[in-house]
Amino acid sequence: MPMPLWFGHVNKRVFNPRELRKGIRPVMTHIGRVSGATHRTPLDAMPVDGGYLFILVYGSRSDWVRNVMTAGEATLTIEGADVELTSPVLLDTDEAWKLMPSTPKRPPRIPKIDEYLFMAAANR
Secondary structure (H helix, E strand, O other), X not given: OOOOHHHHHHHXXXXXXXXXXXXXXXXXXXXXXXXXXXXXXXXXXXXXXXXXXXXXXXOOOOHHHHHHHHHOEEEEEEOOEEEEEEEEEEEOHHHHHHHOOOOOOOOOXXXXXXXXXXXXXXXX
16 A cells, blocks of 8 residues: 555655755656646656666555656656656556566565556667
């Protein structure tokens, strides 16, 4: 079970702006499915073969995931470089773990998180 969505709304309004100002984390730029506005969301992005994997801490119902799924594309900025992402696919835990390398950088399993998002990198 993901974290409650109400905490995601707090995160979006309080912590995300701080993370964006720091400029350290990867940032996904995506278009709002209702407003059409451009949104920037700081995320943890795990490079995997052919693209990136995202742990959906708030589940697939979070705004940024729904925006990306609707648009079918987004841009990920990592260390100043833009990567065009396409073809979003929701994955369960087993599918996601098959994509992750088995190196020491592999993140620990997060209890109760069972949804992940894979996006193909168009220019990687």
